[in-house]
Amino acid sequence: MKINTAVIFGGKSVEHEISVISACQAMAAFDTDKYNIIPVYITKSGEFYSGAALLRLAEYKNIPELLTKCARCDFWLDKGRTYLRFSDKSWFHRHDDLLIDLAFPVVHGTNVEDGALQGFLRTASLPFFGCDVLASSVCMDKYVSKVLLQEAGVPVLPCIRAVSGEEAERIAQNAQERFGFPVIVKPANLGSSVGISKAADFDSAVIAIEEAFQFAQVIIIEPAVVNLREINCSVLGDEESAEASECEEPIANDKILSYKDKYLGGGSAEPSKTGVKSGGGKLGGAKSGGSAGMASLSRVIPAEIPQELREAIRETAVKAFSVLGCSGIVRIDFLLDSVTNEFWLNEINTIPGSLSFYLWQPLGVDYTELLDRAAEIALRRYHKQGKLQFSFDTNILAGFGSSAIGAKGAKR
Numbered sequence: 001m002k003i004n005t006a007v008i009f010g011g012k013s014v015e016h017e018i019s020v021i022s023a024c025q026a027m028a029a030f031d032t033d034k035y036n037i038i039p040v041y042i043t044k045s046g047e048f049y050s051g052a053a054l055l056r057l058a059e060y061k062n063i064p065e066l067l068t069k070c071a072r073c074d075f076w077l078d079k080g081r082t083y084l085r086f087s088d089k090s091w092f093h094r095h096d097d098l099l100i101d102l103a104f105p106v107v108h109g110t111n112v113e114d115g116a117l118q119g120f121l122r123t124a125s126l127p128f129f130g131c132d133v134l135a136s137s138v139c140m141d142k143y144v145s146k147v148l149l150q151e152a153g154v155p156v157l158p159c160i161r162a163v164s165g166e167e168a169e170r171i172a173q174n175a176q177e178r179f180g181f182p183v184i185v186k187p188a189n190l191g192s193s194v195g196i197s198k199a200a201d202f203d204s205a206v207i208a209i210e211e212a213f214q215f216a217q218v219i220i221i222e223p224a225v226v227n228l229r230e231i232n233c234s235v236l237g238d239e240e241s242a243e244a245s246e247c248e249e250p251i252a253n254d255k256i257l258s259y260k261d262k263y264l265g266g267g268s269a270e271p272s273k274t275g276v277k278s279g280g281g282k283l284g285g286a287k288s289g290g291s292a293g294m295a296s297l298s299r300v301i302p303a304e305i306p307q308e309l310r311e312a313i314r315e316t317a318v319k320a321f322s323v324l325g326c327s328g329i330v331r332i333d334f335l336l337d338s339v340t341n342e343f344w345l346n347e348i349n350t351i352p353g354s355l356s357f358y359l360w361q362p363l364g365v366d367y368t369e370l371l372d373r374a375a376e377i378a379l380r381r382y383h384k385q386g387k388l389q390f391s392f393d394t395n396i397l398a399g400f401g402s403s404a405i406g407a408k409g410a411k412r
Contacts, residue, residue: 127382
């Protein structure tokens with residue numbers, strides 16, 4: 001019997017469109033002999049829709065028209081089982097409630113990747129792919145994750161944390177006194193390089209700070225690595241075991257790797273090596289939409305770094321994965337000083353663009369196998385959690401009469 005798998009994507013996030021690309025890639029790569037794929041699209045206003053048209057990336061050119069081909073839906077729990085319930089029961093759609101065995105969120109950014117959706121899925125008693133609630137939340141907050149990683153001995157750059165409402169000039173002055181220039185200014189809880197700027201002097205720092213506050217209430221400022229190379233690798237696993245992928249070096253067209261570099265610069269459906277196609281994966285719907293997301297970014301795989309450095313980065317990635325309690329497929333981005341070969345962990349992407357499938361291909365793991373292994377990890381975690389006790393039988397409510405004051409409220 002096939003595993004009914006709800007692939008959930010979209011959502012109220014500035015990375016909404018990237019989620020759509022990543023999800024269409026994944027849905028095209030699943031083993032359909034083993035998994036029955038049910039697309040569940042979350043609109044930017046938070047409504048859930050499902051329908052076969054959501055499988056095709058080309059349909060998203062006109063989302064209002066696309067949604068007319070789909071049905072509104074939601075998740076509901078009945079006797080310990082979770083179903084996808086369709087609100088449109090008209091003759092045209094005629095949808096029955098559908099039992100869901102596994103949720104596979106392919107979402108990016110705040111309100112979805114940051115633990116919010118994961119908490120919803122836990123409440124709905126659904127096994128789900130990826131990091132659990134706490135790890136999702138911690139990894140999304142760049143400041144909190146830095147503190148925890150530093151405590152564990154993982155190399156990270158120092159930073160200043162600033163909150164919306166503080167004067168940009170005062171923040172820039174603080175950064176100048178502590179780090180000097182240049183500095184990197186970034187929202188504390190966004191990905192895909194949204195709102196990130198490099199500031200070479202005081203005036204540009206003020207502008208960068210004001211821009212970052214347009215995307216987030218909390219930002220961080222850290223010293224820029226002058227002789228910068230970016231090295232990334234993926235990690236797959238859970239708390240029991242984890243392994244690192246091959247390393248890559250993404251090629252930026254700007255001073256730092258921008259949103260445009262990541263998602264708008266290519267359009268090829270295959271990964272590339274220094275801008276030249278180097279063999280792709282099974283992308284399915286990505287080709288029809290003219291964008292392969294992170295898979296189209298110019299990159300060098302494997303990264304041209306010494307073997308000893310490669311292994312050090314991969315070992316650090318696995319350690320960070322364990323320290324923050326990650327699960328599933330993550331991508332960990334590192335900053336490398338090309339002169340000294342010193343490196344620092346930059347951020348952990350708990351649900352990376354394109355699920356970083358292209359980093360596993362050099363190790364002989366194709367996209368379909370990667371998804372299968374990630375699904376097995378999700379189901380294993382769910383069964384382990386099912387053995388834990390989250391409640392116990394009491395008769396505490398039987399002692400209450402008409403009074404609305406609870407046990408704690410009754411204390412004086």
